[in-house]
Amino acid sequence: MGTSQKKEPNFSGAEKELTPDQTLGLVSLRLMQRLSQKDPSFSWLEEEKIEKANLKNLRDRLELTQLAINTGAPLTTSEVTALIGAKPGKSKLERAGLLATKIARNVWKISKTSQGNSFYRN
Numbered sequence: 001m002g003t004s005q006k007k008e009p010n011f012s013g014a015e016k017e018l019t020p021d022q023t024l025g026l027v028s029l030r031l032m033q034r035l036s037q038k039d040p041s042f043s044w045l046e047e048e049k050i051e052k053a054n055l056k057n058l059r060d061r062l063e064l065t066q067l068a069i070n071t072g073a074p075l076t077t078s079e080v081t082a083l084i085g086a087k088p089g090k091s092k093l094e095r096a097g098l099l100a101t102k103i104a105r106n107v108w109k110i111s112k113t114s115q116g117n118s119f120y121r122n
Helices: 022-036 042-072 077-086
Strands: 092-095 096-105 107-112
Touching: 042 077, 042 092, 042 107, 077 096, 077 107
Parallel strands: none
Antiparallel strands: 092 096, 096 107
């Protein structure tokens, strides 16, 4: 009678990689360990969400800044503060290669500073 035997995985020194089944088992085991804690919070997932949200906010801010420069649209003081990252205190604010100029009360215009006016040259 032929006996069927399961083939044991070869764990010799030459082969150190995990099989896909073993990898899935380890991931599942770790996930089950985290979920079985007293307070199974998903804080380890929230860090990635926060980083992605910060990148999205930065991209949105850069796109809005570029749009404001290209169109020359008038902006409020709070909009200038959000785009440039500093509240303007005088009639002109220069920061990070941008120049915010006060046109009227609570009306600003953003433009790029010229390279000749920059104090920090490379």
